[in-house]
Amino acid sequence: MSLVRVVHLSDPHFGTIHMGVGDGLLNTLREIEPALILLTGDITQRARADQFKAAKHFIDQIGSAAVIAVPGNHDISLGNIYERIFHPYKGYENIFKQKLDQNIILKDLCITCLNSTSRWRHIQGEFQYSYLEEQFQENYSNCKVRIAAFHHPMDCAKYIDDKNLLKGRDSAIALFDRHNVDMIVGGHIHDPYVNLSSARYPHIRRKIILSVAGTCMSSRTRAGAPNSFNLIDVNTDFIPKITLTRFDMDSTFHFKPKEIHYFSRDSTLSWNRDSSLIVST
Ligand SMILES: [Fe+2]
Ligand SMILES: [Fe+2]
Secondary structure (H helix, E strand, O other): OEEEEEEEOOOOOOEEOOOOOOHHHHHHHHHOOOOOEEEEEEOOOOOOOHHHHHHHHHHHOOOOEEEEEEHHHHHHHOOOOHHHHOOOOHHHHHHHHHEEEEEEOOOOOEEOOOOOOOOOOOOOOOOOOOHHHOOOOOOOOOOOEEEEEEOOOOOOHHHHHHOOOOEEEHHHHHHHHHHHOOOEEEEOOOEEEEEEEEOOOOOOOOOEEEEOOOOOOOOOEEEEEEEEEEEEEEEEEEEEEEEEEEEEEOOOOEEEEEEEEEEEEOOOOOOEEEEEEOOOO
């Protein structure tokens, strides 16, 4: 069986982290031993150098897993207008030494990391259509499963969060569909959610898995949504399968499985939910 294990973290907002949460998360990550940790933005609270350094210090303690990050709206300086306009990703680039967008290949899995933020926007995210097309120019024909990762969400559980969804999402999802993206992951709203695209985008050809991770460490949690992260197990065998396990933090700073969602891909490259499980505590 060809299995790739990815941990999806989002929105740590370094600068707003309660004591004990980081250690609890580190312990769980070391037990899971993922091949990759995917961090979908709002790494810092105010894009300050000390907050990026704290993020780097945390990442350095994780272990051998590769860490790939995309920026969130909080990772662009808000108050320093000069920096915002001329060097919006300076803090991110100083720490991560990575391109803002890139394709990561892990066995038969391709993860397309995208930058949905803009120096001209404080909160909402958007892609230029030409930018998206450019990111999918390279042909990764060996990839059997493809994930797209960016900060702003494509779907949400609560109507109040509709205003925080990616602007231009109808055009974007059509492009993702055309390029056979299997799963789209993001964050931003601190309210974890997973569903098939058919619920919000019934017009596209295939069903894509849409997942939003909660905040993994920040005290900026929402009611009913404690700190959490998602473990994404991708099986790229003849019938590709994805198992998404959400780990929630409890009052003793332990992260434990709370929900498990099983998906498989059919012969039309469309995804279906096989089952879901709420883990009783
Ligand atoms: Fe956030
Ligand atoms: Fe955000």
